[in-house]
Amino acid sequence: MPESETGTPNVSAPATPGTPGAPLFTSLRVDSLSYDRKSMPRCNNCFSVDSFVPGHSCFTDFPKPDISLTRKLGAEFVGTFILIFFATAAPIVNQKYNGAETLLGNAGSAGLAVMIVILSTGHISGAHLNPSLTIAFAVFRHFPWVQVPAYIAAQVSASICASFALKGVFHPFMAGGVTTPSVSIAQAFMLEFIITFNLMFVVTAVATDTRAVGELAGIAVGAAVLLNILIAGPATGGSMNPVRTLGPAVAAGNYKGVWIYLVAPTIGAVTGAAVYTAVKLKEDDVPQPSRPRSFRR
Template identity: 65%
Template sequence: MDHEDVPSAPSTPATPGTPGAPLFGGFRGDHRGTNGRKSLLKSCKCFSVEEWAIEDGRLPSVSCSLPPPPVSLARKVGAEFVGTLILIFAGTATAIVNQKTQGSETLIGLAGSTGLAVMVVILSTGHISGAHLNPAVTIAFAALKHFPWKHVPVYIGAQIMASLCAAFALKGIFHPIMGGGVTVPSAGYGEAFALEFIISFNLMFVVTAVATDTRAVS
């Protein structure tokens, strides 16, 4: 019984989800079936073609991914600005309200408010700008070659401007009660610096591990 080239289902690309990767390759004329006809599917990078027996009659499931659409730098910077503005405003406003109401928010409420703000910002702007929200995160991504260095100054500028806008907005709303949003070390400067360094290191370690390792994300 003669065998003909029967197309199998598309297989997952070697690097699924890679931005800019072509979905289909160009057609090449050097692949021919047993009957002398050109096999177009063999030249497609998205497909893996094998010779199936006629009595086997079953094909595997189809799996093929499309590259994400490109996002302009202006949209990325705008999303980063809005995300940082929301985070700084929400986190600091909770601390000010807690001081104004004599501790009614409690420490759990302060942590929960900031955590929810981070979650909302990541879910709403993470697919656009990456939701760095912190110059340390931007620099860490760039150092690990997951973010272009030429965009670092623009991102940091957007984060600083958003922080200033949030601070002035809070001052206009809650003036003169502003002490709740200010971080004042209760110990020496050396101890405060060491503690801040350790906490920031742990934060950068977790963020970069989760955001850059596809196994962690899945």
């Protein structure tokens, strides 16, 4: 303990510069947009004016351009393009070459596409790839509502671009990639609701719960997609995603039952997220794991 010149212990010695006595940040917030559970929250959205305005750390009247959002939208566009192109190409190839892909090939192509996109862009944009998932994340405050329109715009535009690319490559076999129901409207609606519920239940677990095995997120979500298409593919095409249906429908000019694929997946995704949120363990039920998490920047 430091002493004064008289030899009396100095109990109020100043702290070493740069080492505050209390934590700067008292909590962390999980952001499903980027699967980032490690980075500390900090203000990067405004210009620093510490030297001009005492007691203030930033000046919000002049915000910086949100370059981060631009990159996320770019990654979301590319990821959705890859998903739609390969998930739609498989049934088109199946049609063109007389069943060469089979149902298992169609399901595997979509599952693998989801897996590689999550593993490659999940740390940038969160790899939503699906307006229904984006809306469900926003409903449960894992994603900011203000960014929802931009994300959906990126997803829809990527789907349309991928679909017209497929039309140019595989013309005139585009019809094979359109998801249309081969069962009644009620059956198709329930199937799309259930399989999207299953998908979002898994996504919510690996994207928002720190106790889930986040390192296997891509495999888990890809496997859920594969399983869903194996069951629902012959009946509805196994869309689970409004833009999986919308882009090919626009390119092929076939809008049969398109409303089912816009409404049922959205309701199913919100329900799936709600159910997992209801059943997941509370923060104080078990200790936090010490193993590293995936999808960190």
